[in-house]
Amino acid sequence: MAIQWFPGHMAKARREVTEKLKMVDIVFELVDARIPVSSANPMLQEIIRHKKRLILLNKADMADPEWTKQWIQFFSEKNHKAIAINSQEGKGLNHIVKSAQELLQEERERRKAKGIKPRAIRAMIIGIPNVGKSTLINRLAKKNIAKTGNTPGVTRGQQWIKVGKDLELLDTPGILWPKFEHEETGYKLALTGAIKDSLLNMQDIAVFALRFLQKHYPERLKRRYRLDAIPDGIVELFDHIGKMRGCLISGGEVDYEKTAEAVIMDMRMQKLGALTLDRPEDIIDQDP
Numbered sequence: 001m002a003i004q005w006f007p008g009h010m011a012k013a014r015r016e017v018t019e020k021l022k023m024v025d026i027v028f029e030l031v032d033a034r035i036p037v038s039s040a041n042p043m044l045q046e047i048i049r050h051k052k053r054l055i056l057l058n059k060a061d062m063a064d065p066e067w068t069k070q071w072i073q074f075f076s077e078k079n080h081k082a083i084a085i086n087s088q089e090g091k092g093l094n095h096i097v098k099s100a101q102e103l104l105q106e107e108r109e110r111r112k113a114k115g116i117k118p119r120a121i122r123a124m125i126i127g128i129p130n131v132g133k134s135t136l137i138n139r140l141a142k143k144n145i146a147k148t149g150n151t152p153g154v155t156r157g158q159q160w161i162k163v164g165k166d167l168e169l170l171d172t173p174g175i176l177w178p179k180f181e182h183e184e185t186g187y188k189l190a191l192t193g194a195i196k197d198s199l200l201n202m203q204d205i206a207v208f209a210l211r212f213l214q215k216h217y218p219e220r221l222k223r224r225y226r227l228d229a230i231p232d233g234i235v236e237l238f239d240h241i242g243k244m245r246g247c248l249i250s251g252g253e254v255d256y257e258k259t260a261e262a263v264i265m266d267m268r269m270q271k272l273g274a275l276t277l278d279r280p281e282d283i284i285d286q287d288p
């Protein structure tokens with residue numbers, strides 16, 4: 001799905017999410033494990049107010065496992081529960097219900113004390129485009145989609161998915177947009193495939209990617225592009241990669257646009273391995 005950057009769309013999405021939120025006990029915030037903060041929606045906290053939130057670091061298979069651990073720790077220090085999942089292969093999904101139950105423990109006990117019969121937890125998934133919402137819903141749904149029109153407090157016609165006996169999930173996710181305040185966030189969103197290429201300059205994205213690799217994964221950069229040493233200048237690096245990959249214009253000069261595309265594709269296709277682009281130490285003014 002293409003992101004459309006119109007205030008009208010954003011306001012509508014916000015309204016829809018706010019409306020659906022009334023029906024659930026907890027929000028499953030789906031983020032990309034490679035960019036747990038850049039793929040989060042800045043309005044979410046404000047919209048969900050006092051609702052409980054479980055952060056799901058999806059696509060964990062594509063993220064650096066060491067940094068995924070650090071991110072879980074980082075969120076925990078901020079009093080947020082986060083778990084790593086891979087919706088495509090269904091990994092980690094069995095922890096979702098347990099984590100939700102833990103987060104809602106107090107409410108559940110309060111109800112029990114009042115003599116209210118326990119019921120399944122109601123949840124909805126919220127996330128930015130392409131983060132894997134449908135994949136997760138389909139994984140959890142299997143064949144358990146149930147139409148509930150007559151459950152008290154549940155909007156008529158809304159589809160709920162029964163996940164075991166303890167969880168009911170709204171079948172339509174809430175889509176919210178990523179923040180786009182920092183240039184870096186845009187590059188990271190582009191590199192993980194969350195936004196359309198045409199929104200950004202490919203060479204800028206590739207420069208960001210190469211600089212990032214040079215700083216955080218120099219050995220992988222060298223291995224992928226057969227470099228003995230990483231040149232200081234970005235033009236030299238482009239020249240080397242362009243020649244190696246045959247990204248040339250007639251006359252034999254390096255085609256920088258094609259080279260940029262090759263680097264971006266390599267990152268997306270995991271040719272440089274599983275990597276994490278957001279680092280807790282980079283998060284200064286963004287409160288997750």
Ligand SMILES: Nc1nc2c(ncn2[C@@H]2O[C@H](COP(=O)(O)OP(=O)(O)OP(=O)(O)O)[C@@H](O)[C@H]2O)c(=O)[nH]1
Nearest residue numbers: 001058059060086087088129130131132133134135
């Ligand atoms: N490697 C990997 N890919 C995943 C995972 N989850 C989803 N994907 C892929 O990510 C892409 C987007 O997934 P969707 O489920 O369509 O994402 P969405 O959030 O519903 O997207 P919108 O409909 O645009 O809002 C698809 O190609 C999925 O196969 C995962 O855990 N690991």
